[in-house]
Amino acid sequence: MKRSLALFLGLRFSHARRRGSIVSLIGMVSILGMVLSTSVLIISFSVINGFEYELNQRVLSVVPHGEIEPVSQIFSTWRSLLNVVETVPGIKAAAPYIHFSGLVQTGKRVLAVRIKGIDAQLESRISSIPFYVQGVSWQNFISGQKKILIGKGIAHSLNVKVGDWISLIVTTKNYENNILKNKKVLLQVVGLINLNGVHGNNLVYMPLIDAQNLLGMGENITGIAIKVDNPFHAEKLVHLAGEATGLYVGVRSWINSYGYMYHDIQMIRGLLYLAMVLVMGIVYFNIMSTLVIAIKDRGADIAILRTLGAKDELICSIFLWYGLLLGGVVGSTIGVLIGIVVVVNLESIFFCLEKITGYHMLSDEVYFIDFIPSKLYWFDIIIILFTALVLSLVASWYPARKAIGLCPARVLFKK
Known part of the structure; x- marks a missing residue:
């Protein structure tokens, strides 16, 4: 019962914002930042997966895995x-x-x-x-x-x-x-x-x-x-x-000739995971700021709930749900949907950009492919969504604890 009430009040607080409130503007900026960061990460991981897949299919399936040559x-x-x-x-x-x-x-x-x-x-x-x-x-x-x-x-x-x-x-x-x-x-x-x-x-x-x-x-x-x-x-x-x-022979493997491609792909993948945490961390700092301002803006509502007998657990849960819905659910879900749509149509988008700009981005004389590949793995989507939910909870924890410390009498007296 308490969880459903906290969820209901969290939804009311997140959607029933006061007209012209700064909370509404910051909240929208936070959601847009979450949408952009999530969609960019989905697209980036899909492109890296696509390059790795094409490397397996077009290079390692054609070149020898190893070679043995005589010396003397x-x-x-x-x-x-x-x-x-x-x-x-x-x-x-x-x-x-x-x-x-x-x-x-x-x-x-x-x-x-x-x-x-x-x-x-x-x-x-x-x-x-x-x-x-x-x-x-x-x-x-x-x-x-x-x-x-x-x-x-x-x-x-x-x-x-x-x-x-x-x-x-x-x-x-x-x-x-x-x-x-x-x-x-x-x-x-x-x-x-x-x-x-x-x-x-x-x-x-x-x-x-x-x-x-x-x-x-x-x-x-x-x-x-x-x-x-x-x-x-x-x-x-x-x-x-x-x-x-x-x-007496000399030996070499494909790693000597093409291993750098795999090393580069894995390095970029690791950097993307780091970038994912850093970018989302910045976005969730905005969420934390939104919640802090929202708590101040909703001080009277919190005070009334306290006078009606709301416990610390309920107040804390309300703002945890508020932050979770703001960043982890709304922003990341919309971002994932946009990312999936872009990835599915990435090749067409790529060729349209080449036709508009007249610039050939990947020359087939240099690269083993002449298009931007993409490969969407559900595991990457789950990791991104899970990270979004965890960071949303972490970003909401401090403001939720601040909401517990509000004094109802002092807030209502000021009003």
Whole structure:
């Protein structure tokens, strides 16, 4: 009964404000501040989640989780090494590759690229790159037919399309790394890699055997790429795989090349949590100020309640509900709803802003995506709402205790 009465009176105090009262103005400012801070936090967390999701889907699903390369010997027996590497617990699959640099040319246009020779069947076990290829099916990407896959950024720079022929110029070396001569071959573009960033702008794929023949490597390869069950354990697993080969090899994981992205995302996420507390703390300072002024404004009402027999617990509960409704319920709820609506339509809003301003915010030549991603997790919403409720109660506690200390006789006498 006391709780329902305290809630009822808290609602009356928060909604039945006196016309022109400063309490009404400060209360509205507090609610608006809570709405803005909550909605901005929802949007910020969703964007961070979106970047992390896209990084998982577009980067870690394409790049090898780890690579093993020889140091002082050749990998001509790589087929048997694949079986050895795949027996290491935690490693799902392994595939050979050849890395080298070259130039692609069409007409007067020349572009420096990195070429990767792969076995299409084995590569599909460690990478989702087949799902990003436009044009010829991945199964038809076989050796001996002068086929090549290029990123869409390369195709745009050279103004070529699927079916066109381009020249590839490479410098061949012997095993002592003495330069022998340049080779120029004519290859047909049979597919475009629909990825942004490095894979879309300077990476070319060709069949493994064709790369070996072009470089005169025989059965040798540059290294072995691996895929692991848990990408965050890749650093440890790639070292175990290197030891399992029994050879003097060099190892590296995706963390060496792309780990900074994850570190940056996690750092920004931590800063957002800190910002959430600080921003909401400022907002709830306004709520505390509102309640202090409201107590002074409602001094006569409090005095009348006291003369009618209201206990300290009831008076305290009234203003706790007042502050909770002001910030934790009204402001945060409206802010969450606005944040969800913006997140759901964020991509459309982003493209509209780009069209209006004429400025491309995320260039696909630099970033692995060319849009602002968003991923809404209910856990983040619950955390934000819970924090809002807790801070509302904390901000309301001091003014509620001050309300208990009002002397009814003194207040009514002044009136």
